[in-house]
Amino acid sequence: MTMPAPVQAASAHHPPPYKGIAIGFLAYLLFSCGDAAMKGLGGRLPVYEIGFFSMLVSALVLFVLRPRDERWRDAWRPRHPKLVILRGLTGAAAGILAVFAFTTLPFAEAYALIFLSPSIATILSIFLLGEQVRWRRWFAVALGFAGVLVIVRPGFEELGFGHLCALGVSFFSASTVIILRKLGPTERRVSLLGAVVVAALLSNGLLMLPGFRWPTLEDLPLIALAGLCAGVAQLCLVVATRHAPANRVAPAQYSQMVWAILIGGLFFAEFPDSLAMVGIALIAVSGLITFLREEARGGWWARIILQRERS
Numbered sequence: 001m002t003m004p005a006p007v008q009a010a011s012a013h014h015p016p017p018y019k020g021i022a023i024g025f026l027a028y029l030l031f032s033c034g035d036a037a038m039k040g041l042g043g044r045l046p047v048y049e050i051g052f053f054s055m056l057v058s059a060l061v062l063f064v065l066r067p068r069d070e071r072w073r074d075a076w077r078p079r080h081p082k083l084v085i086l087r088g089l090t091g092a093a094a095g096i097l098a099v100f101a102f103t104t105l106p107f108a109e110a111y112a113l114i115f116l117s118p119s120i121a122t123i124l125s126i127f128l129l130g131e132q133v134r135w136r137r138w139f140a141v142a143l144g145f146a147g148v149l150v151i152v153r154p155g156f157e158e159l160g161f162g163h164l165c166a167l168g169v170s171f172f173s174a175s176t177v178i179i180l181r182k183l184g185p186t187e188r189r190v191s192l193l194g195a196v197v198v199a200a201l202l203s204n205g206l207l208m209l210p211g212f213r214w215p216t217l218e219d220l221p222l223i224a225l226a227g228l229c230a231g232v233a234q235l236c237l238v239v240a241t242r243h244a245p246a247n248r249v250a251p252a253q254y255s256q257m258v259w260a261i262l263i264g265g266l267f268f269a270e271f272p273d274s275l276a277m278v279g280i281a282l283i284a285v286s287g288l289i290t291f292l293r294e295e296a297r298g299g300w301w302a303r304i305i306l307q308r309e310r311s
Helices: 018-041 047-065 072-076 081-104 107-114 117-129 135-152 161-183 189-208 220-243 246-268 274-297 300-305
Strands: none
Touching: 018 047, 018 081, 018 107, 018 220, 018 246, 047 081, 047 189, 047 220, 081 107, 081 161, 081 189, 107 135, 107 161, 107 246, 107 274, 117 135, 117 161, 117 274, 135 274, 220 246, 246 274
16 A cells, blocks of 8 residues: 655755665565565455555554645645545555455566556556657557566466456556646645545445454554555655655666565565566566656656555
8 A cells, every 4th residue: 555755856966866766776675565564464354454454554654744834734625626536546446456466466466467557557648638659658558568468378377356456456556647647736745645545544444344353463563564664665755755856766666576576486485487577577668668758758757656656
């Protein structure tokens, strides 16, 4: 579960951005550890309880992330309330589906499918923002979907519920990107944070009631780890973007593919086969090409990607 992080570019008077880049890599390692903790809770707690309790813990980071010039009551005064509410709903949907994906798929496979979101955002931008997409971006989209076909292998392996959930995360994350582009810089960070937290807590809280069961003492460390890792990772992104420009920190997100393979092998005995590794690489390259192209067109993707759009 994640929440949007602020984006602040380093000024010309700042030292070299190596510290910020290193903190960015640390942030995405922590995100991966938090996701792994949620995966570890799979089968021990219902999905909606995992989402609810981990979000509840990670929401504590709001007390650290709130800008000094923004007040808590400002969260309920958005300038574009409909878009902010929609952003909250897409974030909550992506969060719920992410827990389903992590608890039913191999860790690296889930990440690979979720990282298809830049390709989906490119397609949505044509229909919703009227953008023109040139051949390089279409090439990146084709590469990403080729990676999905290599991983899922339709006709040879069954397309499972977890695959659909991971692809759903990609779609809702891409939708969030489009919404944030429409909002631009007009909304306060506390409004965007509040929308995600409230939507996630309400949706997970209501859905968990029919089959609710109290977490055991053995579940509590994993719940705390999932929430704290997400919260501290958000704080790390804040710090990272104070020491380095956003476009230097953003590519660190793709290190999660490496962490997913390592964590999956070490803690869940999941070892992707050679075809799966090819598919993962294709999707990662697709995302990086999209990022580089968008940076060349104005740099908005670096600002968006730092908001950790799987929230």
